[in-house]
Amino acid sequence: MLIGFGCSTQLLSEMYGIIMSPGFPEPYPRDTERNWNISVPAGFRISLFFTHFDLEPSYLCEYDYVKVEAEGKVLAVFCGKEETDTEQVPAQRVITSHRNSLSIRFSSDFSNEERFSGFVAHYSAVDVDECSEHSDEEQLCDHFCHNFIGGYYCSCRYGYQLHTDNHTCRVDCSGAVFRERSGVISSVNFPAPYPKSSNCSYQIEVEEGFRLHLQFDPRFDVEDHPDVTCPYDYIK
Structure with a gap:
């Protein structure tokens, strides 16, 4: 969906995929913005990993950058090729969303003194183990919680019946x-x-x-x- 000169947004809903800077492996163009909005089914998170990263370095990434966001919160901003006091690169870091959506924005300014090859990132849906992520004070189920791919369900001890809310065990x-x-x-x-x-x-x-x-x-x-x-x- 074209939303302006040098700017576009791509919607991704597959369980895994690859995202690349425009024209990769050729140097990316100047004055360009690309957005990728990833959405997977409920019960999954999104894991993001960069296998190649080479962007123009700048103080606090004010020129070219890759920004990763989830639910309106910025998870990371990357630029450059090596880690410095003012520039952050993905390195071997794996970024994981809190829920089932993730947004990636690539932006380049109007001029680059050198040629930079851009980036390659891989994403995949990761099952959420709802049962193990809650403490005893925040139990999803009264008695037993069972995780499965994409969700969970509750069960009760012998002599109890599962309430219609599918969480509470009644007798x-x-x-x-x-x-x-x-x-x-x-x-x-x-x-x-x-x-x-x-x-x-x-x-x-x-x-x-x-x-x-x-x-x-x-x-x-x-x-x-x-x-x-x-x-x-x-x-x-």
């Missing part, structure tokens, strides 16, 4: 009837934390002529709220 804790004259009823896993997204119904039935006396353990611990009575978890 079927209804239907039991207690007919003994004394006994103990506890939340699932007590004294460990009770499972999320569960709706437990307990039925107590004894012979006629008796009443029921219910006494809660001092360790009673159900989610509360400082301003509203039992808006989230509750026992009724």
Whole structure:
């Protein structure tokens, strides 16, 4: 898609590919801008590696440069041929996007005193292991997380069912009837934390002529709220 003299943008959606400066291996033209916007499926990142790099050197890359961006943030700006205090080259560095898109911009100014051959870069889609990238405090799944190429899925321990949100493990804790004259009823896993997204119904039935006396353990611990009575978890 032509967007101006000496300037063009190419959209890339393959899982891997090669990007080269205009005319490579011949010296790149002056006063030129090229843009490559890479997008791969969700669940992947983009890895970028330069195998050749030879651009005009300049202070802080103000003349010719290659700029790598992702989600509006600049990941790197390269120019020159060798690393200096004011110029950065790719060398053996692998650049990886945070998500599934990456943009590369090549720009040359109106004059070059020498001839520079440009660059060659290779990109590829890299699977994201969502399960290993979250800490215990930021779990994607309540119990088990399983990574596959392009995504992940959750599963639960025996006795639990996966909630419709496909992340939460809930337990079927209804239907039991207690007919003994004394006994103990506890939340699932007590004294460990009770499972999320569960709706437990307990039925107590004894012979006629008796009443029921219910006494809660001092360790009673159900989610509360400082301003509203039992808006989230509750026992009724």
